[in-house]
Amino acid sequence: MKFAAAVILFSLASYAQGNHSADDIVWLDNYQTALKQSRATGKPIFLEYRCEP
Amino acid sequence: MLSPLESPLGKQLRNYACVRITRMDNVDIGLFEYDRNNTLYFFLMNADEQIYMRYGGRDGRSPDSYLNLDSLALAAAKGLELHRQYLGGALAKTARPKPISPLDYPMLVERTIKAHACVECHLIGDYQNLHREKDGTLDKLVHLFRSPDIRSLGIELDVPKGLVVKEVSGPAQSAGMRAGDRIATWEGDTVWTFADLQHRYDKVPRTAKTVRVTVERDGAMKELTAALPVLWWRTDTRYRQSSIEPRSYFEDRVLTAEEKAKLGLRADGFASFVKYVSSMAQSVGAHDLKVGDIIVSVDGKDRDENADTASLYIVLHKTPGDLATMEVLRDGKRISMPLKTIRMSFRK
Numbered sequence: 001m002k003f004a005a006a007v008i009l010f011s012l013a014s015y016a017q018g019n020h021s022a023d024d025i026v027w028l029d030n031y032q033t034a035l036k037q038s039r040a041t042g043k044p045i046f047l048e049y050r051c052e053p
Numbered sequence: 054m055l056s057p058l059e060s061p062l063g064k065q066l067r068n069y070a071c072v073r074i075t076r077m078d079n080v081d082i083g084l085f086e087y088d089r090n091n092t093l094y095f096f097l098m099n100a101d102e103q104i105y106m107r108y109g110g111r112d113g114r115s116p117d118s119y120l121n122l123d124s125l126a127l128a129a130a131k132g133l134e135l136h137r138q139y140l141g142g143a144l145a146k147t148a149r150p151k152p153i154s155p156l157d158y159p160m161l162v163e164r165t166i167k168a169h170a171c172v173e174c175h176l177i178g179d180y181q182n183l184h185r186e187k188d189g190t191l192d193k194l195v196h197l198f199r200s201p202d203i204r205s206l207g208i209e210l211d212v213p214k215g216l217v218v219k220e221v222s223g224p225a226q227s228a229g230m231r232a233g234d235r236i237a238t239w240e241g242d243t244v245w246t247f248a249d250l251q252h253r254y255d256k257v258p259r260t261a262k263t264v265r266v267t268v269e270r271d272g273a274m275k276e277l278t279a280a281l282p283v284l285w286w287r288t289d290t291r292y293r294q295s296s297i298e299p300r301s302y303f304e305d306r307v308l309t310a311e312e313k314a315k316l317g318l319r320a321d322g323f324a325s326f327v328k329y330v331s332s333m334a335q336s337v338g339a340h341d342l343k344v345g346d347i348i349v350s351v352d353g354k355d356r357d358e359n360a361d362t363a364s365l366y367i368v369l370h371k372t373p374g375d376l377a378t379m380e381v382l383r384d385g386k387r388i389s390m391p392l393k394t395i396r397m398s399f400r401k
Contacts, residue, residue, distance in 0.1 A: 003093070003120035025058065025066045027073050031080070034072035038100035044136040046069035046129065047096040049077075049085070049174060 062122050065129035069097075077172040083153035087252065088199045089178035090293040092116040094248070095125075097132035102149055105135040107248035112202050113289025119247040123213035128246050158184050179296050186372070193369050194259040194286055194359065197297055201254045201286050206264070206279055208236075215246060218268070225266075228279035234268035241265060259286045259359075284361060299373035299394030302334035303327055303342050305362045316347065316382065322355040324348065325362040340379070340392045347382040351392070355380075367394060 028034050031047070038045050057063045074080060084102060087094050087109070093116075094109035108128045110119045138144040155161055155172060161180035165172050178199075185191035203210075207223025208230070210216060216236040218225075236250060237243065240257060244250040257264060266277045290297045305325035308318070318324045327346040334340055342348075348363035349355060351370075360366035363379070371377060373396030381390050 003117040003122070025063065025071055027071050029073060029075075031072060031074060034070045035100050035102075037070040041070065042140070043068055043070045044105070044132055045096075045098050045100070046066060046071045046132070047085075047098060048071075048073045049080075049087075049094045049096075050073065050075060050092065051173060052075045052171070 060122070060126070062126040062129060065126055065133065068133055069129070077155055077174060077177050078166060080155065081152045082155060082177055083150045086150065087248075088255065089174040089176075090199070090296060091174070093120065094174075095128075097128065097135075099136060099139060101146070103139065103144075103146060105132050105139075106245040107252055108246050110200065110246075110248040110251040111292075112200070112204070113292060116292075119210070119212055119251075121213045124215045124246070127215050131245050160184065175293070175296060182296065195255075197368065198286050198288055198290065199255055199293075200251050200288060201257070202288050203250070203254065205282050205285055210247065212247075216244060216250060224279045224282060225277075228266070228277040229275070230266070230268060230277055230279070231270065234270050234275075236266060237269045237274060238267035239264070257281075284359065287365070295397065297368060298396055299367065299371050299375065300333075300339075300397060301364060301367050301392065301394055302331040302337070302339050303364065304329040305348065305364050307361050308347065318349060319355060322349075323357055323360045323362055323366050324350075324355065325364065337395055338393055339395055341390060342379075342381070343383070345383075348379050349382055349387070350380040352377050353380075367392070373397075 028037065034045050034047065037043070058067075084104075085096060087107065088111075091109045091111055095107065096104050097106050097108065098104045106128060108125055112118050135144060155166070155177060158177075158180045160183055161172070161176065164170070164180075165176055182191055182196050185196060205223075207221055207225040208218060209220040211219035218230060218232055218234045218236065221230045221232055221234075239250050239253040242249075242253050244253060254264070261281055263278050263280055266279060268275050268277060305327050308316075308324050308326055310320060312326070313320055313322070313324060316324075325348050327342050327344055327348065330342050330344055334342065351363055351366055354366065354370075357366050357369070360369055367377070371394045373394055375394045377392040377394070379390045379392050381388050
């Protein structure tokens with residue numbers, strides 16, 4: 001399942017690279033929080049359903 | 054080498070609020086309706102819960118037949134464009150589907166949520182079907198055979214490019230589709246990704262004879278109508294075994310016209326050649342089939358408009374636990390053989 005592993009890399013890279021800035025990708029784990037963040041920032045939502053990595 | 058954050062997809066994702074959900078306990082499965090046997094599934098949407106597109110979809114070949122980082126980056130870019138249109142009022146709001154909670158399914162609650170077990174995606178689909186079976190609303194052609202395969206229409210996509218057609222043959226070619234076309238609508242609905250297409254294809258009534266498709270070619274839209282092949286809705290269900298019941302623990306294949314003629318069997322019947330028998334068959338007392346047997350009929354029926362094999366006839370017409378009698382050809386002799394169909398233990 002190469003694709004699943006590749007997508008996980010995005011979240012690992014987000015944390016591993018440290019020095020988080022506003023441009024970094026932060027993966028939330030709560031849908032309601034994502035809705036709030038989307039309202040606050042005006043960003044759309046990228047929602048992923050998957051089994052526990 | 055690009056790090057993920059500097060890749061095309063990484064750059065797009067910075068413009069999103071990203072969320073990953075790994076348990077289905079509190080998910081609105083009415084809004085987020087999809088084939089639960091997908092390994093991964095994505096929704097690109099906004100805070101008003103308007104879904105711009107889906108990303109995912111699969112077939113029997115592999116969980117990631119249609120998953121690709123390039124096409125996901127394309128989808129993410131398109132999602133941003135649609136979001137700008139929505140914020141600018143250029144995109145019409147659609148009615149929100151009726152909310153459905155996993156808590157609406159008592160057996161799912163009893164056996165997973167209360168047991169503190171993981172509520173996996175496929176369990177949602179499995180228990181929905183179990184409840185449908187109990188209340189008489191299970192439509193096996195729709196609920197068991199989900200996500201029709203576009204390859205039966207002769208469509209091979211250039212997966213990294215999204216819905217661009219790589220090769221075309223069969224009904225799609227006869228309808229006028231060409232390699233290089235981009236599929237833009239399916240049965241009248243806009244589709245941006247393979248997941249959009251497969252989800253819309255899944256909603257086509259199983260009795261349909263044609264499907265309407267719009268393709269973009271050289272900057273212009275072209276309407277096509279493709280004839281749906283016989284049993285177009287039937288898919289390879291081996292990757293969703295726990296969702297398909299009753300179990301009968303054998304696999305069979307369609308007999309050729311020549312084989313049927315040689316054996317004196319009706320040409321339009323579902324007589325089938327047994328090519329595999331699971332050791333489970335004997336241990337659960339399902340039947341005494343052997344590889345090489347030919348199943349001629351089940352409970353006296355040898356033809357069905359929706360089944361071209363005996364195993365498909367059993368899935369479509371029997372409820373787990375049903376007893377039946379098969380007529381079997383073995384070593385040139387016709388024998389009558391009992392069949393006990395099985396419900397998987399976790400669903401009892």
